[in-house]
Amino acid sequence: MESAFNPAQGAVKPADLLDQHIGGLIACFPGSTLVFRHHGIGFCCHAEQPLAEVAHANGLDADLVAKELCQLPDGPVTLPDVHDTGAFIDFILDRYHQVHRNEIAELVLLARKVEAVHGDHPDAPVGLADELFAIAENLDMHMAKEESVLFPAMREMQKHGAVSAALALPIHCMREEHDDHSGAIHRLHNLTDNCTLPDGACGSWRRLYNGTAKLIEDLVAHIYLENVILFPRFE
The missing domain is CATH 1.10.3910.10 (SP0561-like)
Structure with missing residues (x-):
């Protein structure tokens, strides 16, 4: 692990x-x-x-x-002790689940605005709004399953100091859905040319790509912390 x-x-x-x-x-x-x-x-x-x-x-x-x-100004971030399952899950909920929910909806609106205003621009991210909307829906369902089933079971097992094979299937399902999220990340890269702004991009376009870049970064970190750090403790 x-x-x-x-x-x-x-x-x-x-x-x-x-x-x-x-x-x-x-x-x-x-x-x-x-x-x-x-x-x-x-x-x-x-x-x-x-x-x-x-x-x-x-x-x-x-x-x-x-x-x-x-040299980055906002790091390093101190993570909770992975052996404290409750604290580690709380960190994921606060830092990723809630942040995704707070930020993606605004990105969808920004993307629709940019596509409507700049749709004839050769570098316009046509289809980005639909992709972000699909990510929001899929993530919401995925996170709800973790919050209602998987994470409470992990907390209970930590409380009693025991690990059960009963979590193998739900963790496997979450890993498969993470693979789907990784595919969505690649599509975001393709739709935005790796979040590369064209010359003269307006403020909305800049906010959109800055927000999309942050979403990608958060998704990569979120998936990594669960797949590589949290899940193996219960497999």
């Missing part, structure tokens, strides 16, 4: 990041996907690989990438 990368605030050094998974770094360093995009690192496909390994495969200087991550 992978341990969550959990640096002390302000104490992390570039060398500390080289062996850490891309997904864990995204969870701990808000804005890290900007660094990965700048260096051409496909962070969604490589979330469970160490930074040094991914950098080497792409002919990149891993130390330079790690240094840029350490």
Whole structure:
């Protein structure tokens, strides 16, 4: 079982990041996907690989990438102890479930506005609003199942100090749905040309792509923390 990368605030050094998974770094360093995009690192496909390994495969200087991550202004974020199941689940609920619900609806409205006003622009993200709406619906159903069934069962097992095979099937189902979410992330990349703004993009278009980039980053981190850190404790 992978341990969550959990640096002390302000104490992390570039060398500390080289062996850490891309997904864990995204969870701990808000804005890290900007660094990965700048260096051409496909962070969604490589979330469970160490930074040094991914950098080497792409002919990149891993130390330079790690240094840029350490220079991000809002990191590192301290994660709860994964052995405290209740605290870790609460973190996921507050940091990801609630944030998704709060932010995606606004992105759908922004996308519809941009498509309506700039639909004849060659770089217009035609279809993005529909994709975001589908993501919102699928995520809402997915998170509701975790909140009503899986997470309460995990809390109960933690309370009694026992792990049961009864969670194997629901966890498997959640993993399959995470694969669907990963497919949606790829579609978001394609529809926005990796969130690349055209010259002269209006304020709404900028807010849309900034919000979509954050959604992608949050989804990658969310999926990673569940697939690699939380779920294996109950499998």
